[in-house]
Amino acid sequence: MAGVSDESLAAAKERLAAVLPNVTLRLAEELFGVLGTLDSSAGLRRSMTDPSRPGKDKEALARRLFSGKVSADAESVVASLAASRWAKPRDIGDALETLGATVAVAVAERDAGGLGGLEGLENDLFTFNQVVGGSHDLQRALVEPQASDEAKGALALKLVPRAGEAAKVLIQQAVSNPRGLKPTALVERFVELVAERQERWIAYVTVSRPFSQQQLDRLQAGLDGLYGRNLKITVDIDRQLVGGVRVKVGDEVIDASVITRLGELRRQLAG
Template sequence: MASVSSESLAKALEFAEPKLAQASIELPKELFAVLEVLDANAGLRRALTDPAREAAEKASLLAQLLRGKVSADTEAIVAQLASTRWSSERDISDALETLGVTAVTAVAEQQDGPSGLAKLEQDLFSFIDVVRSNHELQRALDDAQAPAEAKSALALKLVPNASKASQALISQAVSAPRGLKPVTLVERFVELVAKRQQRWIASVTSTVQLSQAQLSRLETSLNKIYDRKLKLNATTDPSLVGGLVVKVGDEVVDASVASRVAELRRALAG
């Protein structure tokens, strides 16, 4: 995905995040339904990615199409997606798929925190393992002529204890693989789930090993800052000289001497 599209996806994810906190499984299902409409309508994709069209015009176009058919949250997320710039028609569809998968993982996270995400990841891996080991299953799920409902039903039988979130992603992958093999698409979904799990891990790097008391105080502070119970992964790096580097998800807080020295060097270099 080109840089312009990557920036638009990042904006869409940031916009959607507050709405995911209370989302039900219906939100990602609606996002996937809109994706199906986009994938089936080349003219609509061209209109939404046309750089000559104003952002408000593109958002209004989708709003007219979706109003009354999806929830207000889904409509708002998709409208925001349409209002930004895209390098290709495919990119806006791929971004919508990413939003749908992210919404599913948020539902699993909301219900059971890190254990919900672990369960989702485990279910997806179980599906991948079963399908990868059976060529007949691969042929059945890859069959473009087979009804989507039939393939979805078969796929869900392979992971009988899958959570609702897992079922949603597996069904999406086999019914709408979008040019990929279903198992390959599920592997991509696993990557997004793993990225979401990083939100629950605080990687702490210090010059010397921190005491248990220091780690406990740091954990308490970080839990308050991020409003969730984080798991601390503590490592040492003598090159830091002093201070800490803390990474939670995509956020990095660098309070090390090494970072300040590097800043001074950059300033001196002009």
């Protein structure tokens, strides 16, 4: 995606974030189902992404098509996407795929208590790709055009019998509707979404000299309290930092290094 489509997807992710704490895997399955419908009809994709049509008209179209067929949450997501602007008709499908996978990842995170759930999901997806990647017969079977989606999905799940429910949803999506990719390539994209979600649980700490265990314990307690969850802390030593500490959690940076404070002081004096 690029430009306007990136902006529309970013806005859709923000809207989705508000309902993620309470959703179930059913929402992911519904969004993937709508994606299948859009992928099967080029005319429908064009109608829902036509830049010459008002957003309200496209939203109304989406609601007429899917009202009563999916949950209220799924209908709202699809209607909002239809009302948005897209550079290409395919981009709305890419967005649905991303949002559906995001729901599955968030459910795995919530239901298994945070980082552990994400790590478990990541391991399940890696296991599937390792098994399939090691067998040409499996690779051919999972893209066999004569085989039904149900048959390919059943085969895929037999390869990872201990996988969690979120992993099963993502793996079945990858083999039933890879959208021009190899199933393992789409699973890799899902792994990337898991990794992005994991960043919310990892604090990357940079210090100028090693911390004592007592200092690490205080830092752990402070960061856990600040972010409201048990973070995993990784510490990197940067002698050029001079003093202080720099912490990065997700997209947020807490920078209390001496160099940063001196730089801010210089800017204030120069201004």
